Amino acid sequence: MKNDEVMTIAKKRGFLWSSFEIYSGVAGFFDYGPLGGTLKNKIMEKWREYYVIGEGFFEIESPTIMPEEALKASGHVDHFNDPMTECKDCLNVFRADHIINEATGKDVEGLPNEELSRILSEEKLSCPNCGGPLTHVWSYNLMFQTIIGSKGKQTGYLRPETAQGIFIPFKRLLRFNRGKLPFGVVQLGKAYRNEISPRQGVIRLREFTQAEVEIFVDPRDKTHPRFHEVAEDTLNLYSAQSQTDEGDSVKYTAQKAVDDGIVSSQILTYQLCLALRFLKDLGIPEEVIRFRQHLCNEMAHYAIDCWDVEIETDRYGWIEIIGIADRTDFDLKSHSKHSKEDLRVFIEYDQPKTVKKLVAKPQMKKFGPLFKADAPKIMEALKEMDASQIKDSFQESGDYPLEIEGKTHILTPYIIDFQEVEETVRGEKIFPHVIEPSYGIDRIIYSVLLHCFHKEGDRTILKLPADIAPVEVNVFPLVNKEELATVAWGIRDELRREGLIAEYDASGTIGRRYARSDEIGVPYAVTVDHQTLEDDTVTIRNRDDSKQVRIPLEDVYMTLGSLIYLKTEFEELY
């Protein structure tokens, strides 16, 4: 169905509406209503079935407020800060660094705003649109800032993604997994971005829910042990090549996508397949799903390969609902550097290697007095480097200039001895690469609603898969007579005791109740009629074709339970 119709019904029936309505609302914030809340929880629960249960990834939960240092390391403090300038004449707003870069070719990324303002005026740069004068440069930061503690000493931010909460405790997570790769960790939760002008409903929110997975793998082994399970799955791939050639998306089996090198690795392809299976399980038809590869200039500089799972919409075109990226070792390396914690993993070789090595040994009696305070740094550098380089240099020129932090120290044979040593190396320390499937839950809910709502004649049916329906069973008395109502109440209560989400409705006529029930996606309705009083049978009505079967009262729960959770087909009841 169309965006506008879906959003109208979603609001009317209690799935979604914009927040703070009685105070005029605030752009970029949405409430999930009574049905939306349950639908969202069920979708998140299904997601857990896939990733936590199916893949064996553990779930963690980290704070939504993060200290500045952590987000400096991730790059968000610097990168999320866009320098802006405005044309005083035509009032267009531009990225100041982009204007300078285009006009002068200089890379000015990361320069302070004052500096950018100075360059704009020195270079006499003007508005690329109308040639008018530009204002001073100001920052627009997409993160919500706050203050941690009463004295306000520490700057905090609301997290712009849940992923960082997984990278930061990596050492503990690695230890939890007994030091072995690969392993995956997930987090579901809220993330926040202060979007400049969010105007696409639930597609662009300032507070939104993510479900993210970080899979830590050995960079040299990006295969997947269960790849054969998905090898024959069909993926609708819109590769970077196709996009550049203005081509179309092409269907590949997962196997062929790997063999032809369309997707960079087996494990990434496996993740694409898993995402597709999940979306189909939510009732999103395959025809409206495609995988679009990021173009080189679009991809973060550190990523190897990145695919967006996109859904076709009438209103917004193809929208990204999941991003699946190979982020390499960027995040861990960066946190390692900023926190000075070693976030590498020790990987043991199959066979220990014995290596012969030339070691430079400083003669400490001479070394210390000569270099004084610099001595420890020089020793550290000697340990790291290949000593044969120094020996060669001694033979050629008699000395070796060693540069440390901009200072050159002259090493001479007088203070260095060489020693041939044999070392047994059992393995090496490496930064794992990270495969990151990142789901936008709100966008997925939107996609589910958009593609599960169907118009049939003048009625609207929300064809949700039974197990994610926010109301699972409606129980109706055929007409509003006390004898029938009593039985219906009893059935509803029994179903609730058994754990099904069941509602009772006697208002209006039976037809109206079926219509309402269809519109909120209740998969099955139990109707109590006069025959029930005679022979203890009721009818079960199937939402999608409004067909009914009559079953004994005592079988109601078992029948509905297996229809909803064991995916029994309704036709099997005929």
Add this chain to the structure above:
RNA sequence: GCGGCUGUAGUCUAGUCUGGUUAGGACUUGGGCCUUCCAAGCCUACGACCCGGGUUCAAAUCCCGGCAGCCGCACCA
């Protein structure tokens, strides 16, 4: 963040230009009647001028500001 248009019950809408009775209607919803299976009918009830300020004897109506929505521009690690 800029410009244009818009804002009346849950929804759609009349009234706004030209200020003046109790803001009218339809659908929906609640209660009742009727009713033996898909939004029927009858009775009845609830429910609104986006927020703030100004002009005026009087503001849904005119003016200013804010907020929100739509469209265009810009932005979207």
